[in-house]
Amino acid sequence: MTQLGLPEDIHACLFDLDGVVTKTAVVHAAAWKEMFDAFLRERDGADFRPFDAADYDEYVDGRPRADGVRTFLASRGIDLPDGAPDDPPGAETVHGLGNRKNDLVLEKIRTDGVEAYDGTLRYLEAVRAHGLKTAIVSSSANCRDVLRSIGAEHFFDVRIDGVVAAERKLPGKPHPDTFLAAAEDLGVEPCAAAVFEDALAGMDAGRAGRFGYVVGVDRVGQTDALYRHGADIVVRDLAELGDTQ
DSSP: OOTTSSOTTOOEEEEOSBTTTBTTHHHHHHHHHHHHHHHHHHHHOTTOOOOOHHHIIIIITTSOHHHHHHHHHHHTTOOOOOOOTTOOTTSSSHHHHHHHHHHHHHHHHHHHOOOBOHHHHHHHHHHHHTTOEEEEEOSOTTHHHHHHHTTOGGGOSEEEOHHHHHHHTOOOTTSSHHHHHHHHHHTOOGGGEEEEESSHHHHHHHHHTTOSEEEEEOSSSOHHHHHHTTOSEEESSGGGGSOOO
């Protein structure tokens, strides 16, 4: 293993955004819960079964927004029309619910701001100093704005986010296509790239893409699940991997 805690034959690092680089995973989880609970309460009345942390981990975390809506609704036996990407937040469609969730996220970010994980920023500096190539791979359409808000855009050679995925028609996590596109843009084979993810869907994508190393980042106490979904190693913070002084 290198000083970075990676196999010797890893030449590129592919990082998820929410929960790995920034502390926005909790913001997304809160927005999903607020949106789904309001929808379920209106649909089922006061005895509705709330959206919970297990739902977030299993059906939503790491997936493109519309896929998260579809997957969770399917788990409750609810079928809504897709609608259109520009549906208003009040529309009872997949995209309408997704847009409501996005509005809530943006509102929370505007109110509370965005914080980065210091350990990740130090690790990124070390990765760059050792000459490895880097990419940010996120399902978020707000990825560039978030990176700019924390002054971290310069850390990445390539950005594959929700905007780019839509332009290229790339399916999101748990499919490996966005990570594969990042590796291709960096000019490396998947076997020479490491994936850094906190979401179970991201673990699945890293394993499905046959990447050389898959690092699970456990911010919420799901180490065992991250390993089950394909992590080679699980850390609580990237600073644990080494050479971040």
